Amino acid sequence: MNSGESQRIGNGHGGKVIGGVRKKSGHAHRKSLNDSLEGEVKAFLIDEGQLHTYDDLTKVNPVTPTTVLKCLQARYRAKVFYTHAGCTLVALNPFQPVPDLYSLDVMKEYHCAPQPQESKPHIFIVAEEAYRNVQGQVEPVNQSLVVSGESGAGKTWTSRCLMKYYATVAACSSLLKSQDTVERIEKRVLDSNPIMEAFGNACTLRNSNSSRFGKYIQLQLNRSQLLVGASVQTYLLEKTRVAGQPANERNFHIFYQASSDEQRREWKMSHDQRFDWLPNAEKTLEEDCFDETVEAMLHLGINAEKQGHIFRILAGLLQLGNVTFCSAMDESQPCDLEEKSKVRFKLLSDSELQTCLRVRTLRAGKQSALFKPCSLADCSVRRDCLAKVIYAQLFEWLVTFINDSICADNSTWCNFIGLLDVYGFECFQFNNLEQLCINYANEKLQQHFVAHYLKAQQEEYVSEGLEWSFVKYQDNQGCLDLIEGIPTGVFSLLNEECLLNRASDAKQFRVRLEKELSDNGSMSWDKFSKQPHFTVAHYAGKVSYQIEGMMEKNKDPVPPELIYLLKKSENPLLHQLFADRDPVGQGTRGLKQVVTVVSKFKNSLESLMKILHSTTPHYTRCIKPNTDCRPLTFKKEEVIMQLEACGIVETIHISAAVVRSWLVRRAVRRWHRAAIVLQRSWRKWRVSRSPGSTKLHYQRSPLLYADLHPDHKRDGVTGLNQILLEST
C-alpha cells in the first residue's frame, strides 16, 4: 500500500522491495541457502530428479530452507505450481496462463473426487475441503480461506479462482426457472470483481493489477450448500493514490478506462487534454477494459444514469488534479490560481470551490466566522483532501451498492465460506501509518494462524492423552501489545496525541513513545537517525516507521467547509455521498468525536478476527518467484525471503512433527486396529478435513474399538475422542 511520497527501496528490479519483509542481509540469505549442504541435506538433495515429486513439504527430510527451496524450485521447473506445506498450501505464481489448470473439467474432477486431498495439490483442494466441511456440518461449520503473500504473488488471482470454483460447484441458478443471466446470483457475485478491481486496483511497480485495499468476501450458502449470495467487506483503501501516484505508477484503473477518446467526447473533455493525476496514460494494460466494468455495473444494477453520475465525478476529479496555485502579489490575499487551472470542475460551484480551496473558515460560535487565506502548501493539501474524501466515499458507496445487490436475505442462507485477500507485510525505505496498519493486520493474522493451528493442535493432542513433543513457535503477543496495548500501545498514544488541541510534534511524540515503551522488547530506536522514528520487530522482520506526518495521517482531517460545499453539489450522487455527513464531527482538532484512522482500522480488524476465530481456517501462501513478474522464472533469493517472512519452514516443521513424531512413530498401531471398525460403521462418523489432517468424530470413545482389530493398517492415531488421520 501507500508509502506516501517516499521513494521505495528498489523498484521491483533490485529485489529489495518488500511485500513479505526481507528481513535478512544478503549475507544471511546466502548463509541460509548454503548453511547445511552437508550430511543429511546433501544426501536428500542428491536425488535431484525426484525433488519435484514432493507434493507435501512435510515429507521432505530434513526440513531446512535449502531442501524446501530446492523442492519448490524443482516443482516450478516441472510446471507444478501448487505444493502442500502441512496445513498450508503454497502457490507459486507462474506469471503466465497455464492451459487447463483451472478449467471446468478440472473443477469437476476435484469436486467429484472421493478423496480430493489425494489428487495433485491445487487451490481447488482447499476450496473443496472447505466446501465439504460445510456439508459435513462439523463445528465450526463456517470456513475461512486466508490468502496471503506479497504484492504480485497471486492473491487476487487465487481469490478469483476460488470464487469461480464456488460459483460453479455451488451454482444455484441452474435450479431456477429463469435463464436470464442478469438474474444469476453467481454471475452477479463474480461481476463484483471487475468493478472492485477497476476502482480499487492500480498499476504499481510491483504488480500491474495491484489491489490497493484489503477484502473479505463472504460467500453465503443455503441449507443445500448452494451459493445464494455474498457480501464484501473492504479495508484501508489507499485513497492517497487518487491525488498523487509514486513515480512510474498509475492512478486507479477506472480513471484510465473512463478517459478513452470515446469517453472524453462523452464527458466533453478534449481528447488531448493532459491530466496531472493520470500519469503513464500511454501505457495500455489488460486491465483497462471499460466495457467489462460497465457491463458488470449494469448486471449489478448500476444503471446508465448512475454510471453517468459516477463518471462525471471521476472526470471532475481529474480536472481538480489540474488545479494549481501560485502566491498572490499581496500576501494578505488568497493564493492565485494558475492560468491552466481555470477549467470548470462542473460538480460544484466554481467560485465557491475556489474560495474553499484557498481560504480557511474559522468559526467562533454559531454566527461569526473568520476567513484566513491558506498558505500555498495548504491550498494543495486542501485540493488533495477534497479528492481523497470524494473518492473514498464513492468507493464505499460502490461497496454498499454491490452488497445490496449480491447479499442474500438472512433467512435464505445459513453458512458461509469467507475469502480473505490481504496485503502482505510491507517495508519500504520510508514507512508510515499505512505500513504500520498493514503490518499490524499481518501480525494479527499470524497470531491467528499460530493460535488456531499450532497452539490448538498441541493442546488437542494433550487433551486426547497423546504423546507430543512440543515444537517451539514464535509468540508475537509482545509485538501486538506494543501496537494495540491500552493505554500505552503505539495506537493509543497516537490517538491521545491526535486528540490534544495542539500542532503535532514528531520529536515530542518520539520522546513520549520512548518513555512509555522502552521496556517492550519489540521496540527499538536507531540512535544515529536524524528523523524521528521507531522500529518494530515484527515476526517477519524489523520495520522502521517515520513519525513525521503520522499524526496528521491518523487524524485525516477534512476541512468542514469542503463538506458543506459537497453537500450542495448538483451532481445527485455526489450530493448523496455527503448528505448524512456531519462537517464538524470529523477530524476537527480537539473534538471528542474524532474517529482516527487507527481506531477505525483496529475496530474493523477486530470484527474480522472475531469472524475468523469462529470459522475453520485454510491458509494459502502465494509466492512471487521473481520481482520482475517474468514467466516461469524462479529466483532463489526472492523465494527464500518470502518463505522466511511467512514462516513456512516453521509451519512445515510443526506439521512434519505432527505427522512423524507421534502419528507415525508411536501410535500407528492403535489406528490399524480401529480402521476396520471405521469401514463397518462409517456412517456413524463425521469427517472434517483440513490440509494436513483428517478428523473423524464419534460419539463414543474410539479406543473401545481400537483393541478389536489388531491387524488393519493405515496411518493415523486414536485419541480419547477422535481419530486423526494423516492426509496423503
Ligand SMILES: Nc1ncnc2c1ncn2[C@@H]1O[C@H](COP(=O)(O)OP(=O)(O)OP(=O)(O)O)[C@@H](O)[C@H]1O
Ligand atoms: N495462478 C496463476 N496463473 C497465471 N498467472 C497468475 C497466477 N497467479 C497470478 N498470476 C499473474 O500474476 C499477476 C499478479 O497476481 P495478483 O494480482 O493476484 O497479485 P496480488 O498478490 O493480488 O498482488 P497485490 O497485493 O499487489 O494485489 C496477475 O495479474 C497474473 O498475471
